[in-house]
Amino acid sequence: MQQVHPRVLVSAYACGPGDEPEAAAGWAFARAAARTHRVHVVTRRRFEPAVTAALAAEPELARTLTVEYLDLSDRVLALKRRGWDVYWYYALWQRALARRAAALHAAEPFDLGHHVTFANDWLPCGLARVPGLPVVWGPVGGASVVPLRLVRWLGVRGTVTELLRGLLTAPLRALWGDAAARRAAVVVAQNEDVAHRFRRARRVVVEANAALDDDLPAQARPVATGRRPRRAVFVGRLLAWKGGRLAVEALSRTAGWELHVYGTGYERAALDRLARRRGVQDRIVFHGHRPRAEVLEAIAGSDAMLFPSMHDQAGWVAAEASALGRPVVCLPLGGVPLLAGPNARTAGLAGDVAGNLAARLEEVADRPGTPSDRWSCSRLPGVVEDLYRTALGATTEVAA
Numbered sequence: 001m002q003q004v005h006p007r008v009l010v011s012a013y014a015c016g017p018g019d020e021p022e023a024a025a026g027w028a029f030a031r032a033a034a035r036t037h038r039v040h041v042v043t044r045r046r047f048e049p050a051v052t053a054a055l056a057a058e059p060e061l062a063r064t065l066t067v068e069y070l071d072l073s074d075r076v077l078a079l080k081r082r083g084w085d086v087y088w089y090y091a092l093w094q095r096a097l098a099r100r101a102a103a104l105h106a107a108e109p110f111d112l113g114h115h116v117t118f119a120n121d122w123l124p125c126g127l128a129r130v131p132g133l134p135v136v137w138g139p140v141g142g143a144s145v146v147p148l149r150l151v152r153w154l155g156v157r158g159t160v161t162e163l164l165r166g167l168l169t170a171p172l173r174a175l176w177g178d179a180a181a182r183r184a185a186v187v188v189a190q191n192e193d194v195a196h197r198f199r200r201a202r203r204v205v206v207e208a209n210a211a212l213d214d215d216l217p218a219q220a221r222p223v224a225t226g227r228r229p230r231r232a233v234f235v236g237r238l239l240a241w242k243g244g245r246l247a248v249e250a251l252s253r254t255a256g257w258e259l260h261v262y263g264t265g266y267e268r269a270a271l272d273r274l275a276r277r278r279g280v281q282d283r284i285v286f287h288g289h290r291p292r293a294e295v296l297e298a299i300a301g302s303d304a305m306l307f308p309s310m311h312d313q314a315g316w317v318a319a320e321a322s323a324l325g326r327p328v329v330c331l332p333l334g335g336v337p338l339l340a341g342p343n344a345r346t347a348g349l350a351g352d353v354a355g356n357l358a359a360r361l362e363e364v365a366d367r368p369g370t371p372s373d374r375w376s377c378s379r380l381p382g383v384v385e386d387l388y389r390t391a392l393g394a395t396t397e398v399a400a
Contacts, residue, residue: 005064006111006388008037009104011097011127013090013118015067016047017054019292021209021316023047025139026117027054028211032380033114034065037388040104042097045069070100090118097126105130112136112388115180119209119313121194122173125180136391137180138188139209141313142169143197144334146241149349150310153249155270158240173197185391190314191335203390207383208314208335210375212323217371219296220325223303229258229283232306232329232361233298235317238265243308243331245274246354250306250329252278253358259284259306262295300324304364308347308357312336318344325371329360343369 010033015026026043033039043051048069055062071077072092080089101113113127114136121140128135146154146162154162181187181201189195189206198204232251236242244267251259261271261284268286275281287298295317299305305321305328312318312334319339321328328340329347337344345363347356373379 005036005038006392007108008033008039008388009101009110009113009127009133010039010041010116011094011101011113011125012041012043012116013093014047015041015043015117016050018050022117022119025119025209025211027051028377028380029114029116029209029384030065030067031061032377032384033388034061035381036385037064039065040110041065041067042070042100042104043067044093045071070096072096087123090120091124094124094126098129101127101130101133105133112185112391114388115140117209119190121177121180121198122169124176125183128180128183134185134391135180135183136186136188136387137184138186139190139207139314140177140188141190141194141335142177143173144191144193144311144313146310147333147349150246150331150353153243153245153310153353154240155245155267157266161239162241186387188387191338193311193334194313205387205390206338207387208319208339208375210314210316210319210339211377211380212316212319212375214373214376214378216296216320216323216376217325217373219300220323220371221300223368229256230303230365231258231260231301232304233260233262233302234306235262235295235299236307236309236312236315237263238267238271240267241310242267242312243310244271246308246331246357247306248274248278248280248284249354250308250357250361251283252280253355254361257283257361260298260302261286262288262290262298264289296320296324299326302326304329304345304361304369306357306361307336308353309334309336314339319375322369322372323375325369327364327367327369329357329364331357339375341372341374343372 012026014023016023113133121142181198186203187201314335318336322343329345330336345360347360
């Protein structure tokens with residue numbers, strides 16, 4: 001008897017092979033699902049060339065994975081000019097996705113829907129509006145917040161930004177996020193903060209959307225013993241909540257360390273000023289935005305990553321550092337400790353936070369990291385299989 005594979009409808013605002021983390025995650029989850037399911041993905045047309053090439057190169061995958069493209073009208077697209085325009089456009093795209101998904105489900109019913117990307121828990125989920133379709137919602141994130149004791153490290157602009165973020169996202173999370181969580185058979189949270197926020201949902205699991213190349217741990221190499229000064233790296237946009245000021249302050253509490261910063265953003269001038277005030281400007285190198293391959297090489301050649309982000313939901317760079325066997329000195333906030341896994345060197349929030357980070361950095365000499373494959377793409381088929389089995393089981397329980 002021929003095996004019948006469940007049909008899954010995947011909503012992926014970003015989906016395609018390449019270096020974009022969100023798109024790479026969508027593509028990795030879709031590929032994983034297609035190993036044991038018949039998968040139909042709806043994504044945006046800008047990913048079509050990369051997806052078409054990938055499917056042409058893998059005929060076996062093309063037999064179980066179908067991708068179609070959905071964009072709003074050219075008139076609406078023309079209004080999408082600034083970075084923040086992605087949020088209103090995404091909300092409208094989800095409305096259009098709901099209509100497309102309902103039509104597809106009516107024509108040939110799916111067993112399950114999976115909302116993969118965008119990973120924001122305060123924006124709408126179009127699949128949740130399709131009647132009779134069990135839904136896996138996530139991985140999603142966004143519910144992590146900056147503790148009050150860390151506000152002093154944000155600066156004026158960062159504080160105002162975080163205040164506005166909370167004022168905007170809290171009501172939208174209550175409106176759209178809670179509705180999606182109630183409707184979902186399974187909520188997949190990016191980290192424990194998000195899991196706690198949606199703890200009243202039917203089923204909640206924690207699984208980040210990180211999907212790293214399976215050969216990344218093989219690129220790890222031993223730390224250069226005896227090197228002085230020791231080298232820490234900070235990788236990320238230079239935004240206040242990424243913790244750049246804390247990283248500079250922590251560096252000033254150490255001896256024999258230098259900090260290499262990869263990224264750009266509005267905090268650059270403030271970090272320069274702080275470095276000069278603390279007398280460590282000669283121990284900090286700002287590299288700006290660099291290609292991913294160069295950044296990975298820098299991480300592999302470092303002694304540690306110093307990444308005191310205050311609410312990263314699932315910072316892939318922490319997973320990459322851990323895969324390369326580098327300790328990640330971080331705060332117990334958001335998804336960074338989860339993604340760093342056994343290589344997390346978590347500093348406490350009590351007392352002198354910058355001093356706590358410095359102490360963890362100094363401990364790296366005695367507690368070096370080890371390469372970890374926890375977040376490799378090869379884990380995803382098992383993850384997806386478990387999620388879908390749980391979702392279909394939960395749906396059966398409700399029906400009974």
